[in-house]
Amino acid sequence: MDESPRRIWLTGASTGLGEALALALLAQGAHLALSARSEGPLRALEQRYPGQVLVVPGDLTDPEQVRAIGATIEQAWGALDSAILNAGTCEYVDVQHFDAQLFERVFRTNLFASSYCIEAALPLLRKGRRPHLVGVASAVTYVPLPRSEAYGASKAGLRYLFESLRIDLARQRIDVTVVSPGFVDTPLTRKNDFPMPQIVSAEDAARHIVERLDKRPLEIAFPAVFMAAMRLLSWLPAKLQLIIGKRMVRRPPQGGDV
Numbered sequence: 355m356d357e358s359p360r361r362i363w364l365t366g367a368s369t370g371l372g373e374a375l376a377l378a379l380l381a382q383g384a385h386l387a388l389s390a391r392s393e394g395p396l397r398a399l400e401q402r403y404p405g406q407v408l409v410v411p412g413d414l415t416d417p418e419q420v421r422a423i424g425a426t427i428e429q430a431w432g433a434l435d436s437a438i439l440n441a442g443t444c445e446y447v448d449v450q451h452f453d454a455q456l457f458e459r460v461f462r463t464n465l466f467a468s469s470y471c472i473e474a475a476l477p478l479l480r481k482g483r484r485p486h487l488v489g490v491a492s493a494v495t496y497v498p499l500p501r502s503e504a505y506g507a508s509k510a511g512l513r514y515l516f517e518s519l520r521i522d523l524a525r526q527r528i529d530v531t532v533v534s535p536g537f538v539d540t541p542l543t544r545k546n547d548f549p550m551p552q553i554v555s556a557e558d559a560a561r562h563i564v565e566r567l568d569k570r571p572l573e574i575a576f577p578a579v580f581m582a583a584m585r586l587l588s589w590l591p592a593k594l595q596l597i598i599g600k601r602m603v604r605r606p607p608q609g610g611d612v
């Protein structure tokens with residue numbers, strides 16, 4: 355069996371879950387091509403793990419930059435064994451000031467950028483060993499949650515994209531895994547002003563994912579108790595989901611016009 359290190363393209367590696375995933379994979383000896391807009395944290399990982407890191411920074415919402423990243427990886431490695439598309443963003447909707455541009459921003463990062471990355475990754479994965487494509491979606495796709503119209507729709511779209519792609523790539527022997535985290539403590543969730551049940555550290559989340567990647571499950575969903583609750587909610591009739599959802603909506607400030 356070929357024991358040479360796996361060549362993995364990981365996006366969104368500058369902070370949060372992506373950075374924790376990078377550290378866990380580098381500790382295992384994997385070779386990583388790391389993307390994010392901020393180059394500094396990627397260079398720091400390159401210095402910490404010399405010879406294991408290819409820094410491929412860029413704005414993944416720009417198809418030209420993503421193509422250039424793909425070309426750099428091809429030149430350096432010639433192929434990819436895995437692509438982990440983790441980069442993402444979250445903005446909450448204020449229904450009193452419904453802003454379609456917010457949807458454009460969130461969809462561009464979470465959905466369209468992922469499709470650009472897939473376009474760049476597939477030719478390289480076809481040349482890789484036991485190729486594996488991994489997409490980080492979210493537990494939000496299980497039930498409609500308040501203020502999550504844009505984030506939830508983008509992640510539901512991403513889930514569909516990966517699950518559909520899984521069927522079409524099966525003959526090419528490219529495995530596809532969807533990751534569905536609950537709440538993870540990262541810069542993204544530190545902005546949240548509501549309770550986040552069962553929140554886990556980025557390190558624990560990364561460990562959980564990395565321990566399971568090799569088995570190529572269809573989905574890696576965690577933490578278990580939170581996911582059990584989300585699955586239960588998803589089986590409820592829509593009317594009951596609405597009643598529960600309405601209870602989650604915070605009351606407007608007294609005297610406010612919202």
Ligand SMILES: NC(=O)c1ccc[n+]([C@@H]2O[C@H](COP(=O)([O-])OP(=O)(O)OC[C@H]3O[C@@H](n4cnc5c(N)ncnc54)[C@H](OP(=O)(O)O)[C@@H]3O)[C@@H](O)[C@H]2O)c1
Pocket residue numbers: 365366367368369370371372389390391392393412413414415440441442443444463467490491492493534535536537538539540541542543
């Ligand atoms: N935290 C949670 O509770 C949670 C739960 C479910 C799913 N997720 C998903 O997990 C993934 C990671 O989230 P996180 O919580 O770790 O968030 P985070 O700390 O905000 O990290 C997001 C990463 O994506 C990169 N990124 C964002 N926009 C980009 C762009 N246009 N081009 C290139 N890179 C871009 C960021 O780097 P730069 O800013 O340097 O570009 C950063 O490295 C996301 O897809 C998120 O939706 C998170």
